[in-house]
Amino acid sequence: MRFIALEKLINLHDGYTRHYRVEFHTLLLLQREGECFVIEALCPHREHPLEAARIAGEVVQCPLHNYQFSLRSGELLHASDQPCRPLRVWPVVYEDNQVGIIWDYESD
Numbered sequence: 001m002r003f004i005a006l007e008k009l010i011n012l013h014d015g016y017t018r019h020y021r022v023e024f025h026t027l028l029l030l031q032r033e034g035e036c037f038v039i040e041a042l043c044p045h046r047e048h049p050l051e052a053a054r055i056a057g058e059v060v061q062c063p064l065h066n067y068q069f070s071l072r073s074g075e076l077l078h079a080s081d082q083p084c085r086p087l088r089v090w091p092v093v094y095e096d097n098q099v100g101i102i103w104d105y106e107s108d
C-alpha cells in the first residue's frame with residue numbers, strides 16, 4: 001500500500017471535480033461543502049460517467065437512470081430498476097500539502 005497524491009490542497013475548491021487514472025481505475029476527486037471525496041468515475045449500474053452527476057449533500061445521483069449512491073460509503077440508496085453493486089469509494093488522505101488516497105496494490 002502506498003500514498004497516491006492526486007491534487008495539491010491549494011487547487012481545491014467547492015465544485016472541484018477531476019478525473020485521475022490510477023492503475024486500471026479512473027477515479028473522481030470531488031470537493032463539496034469543504035469536504036473531499038474520491039469515488040469511481042463510472043456508475044456501477046451501466047458505467048455512465050459520474051462527472052456530471054448531481055450531488056446533493058452526501059448523495060450522488062447518476063444522470064442516466066437516476067440511481068443514487070452514498071458519497072461517503074458508496075451504498076446504493078435508490079435504484080429505479082435492477083439493483084447494482086455499490087459505488088466504490090476511497091477514504092481521502094491528506095499528506096503534506098496534497099490530497100490523495102492509499103492504494104492497495106494487492107487488492108486492486
Ligand code: FES
Nearest residue numbers: 043045046062065
Ligand atoms: S448508468 Fe448510472 S444509473 Fe444507470
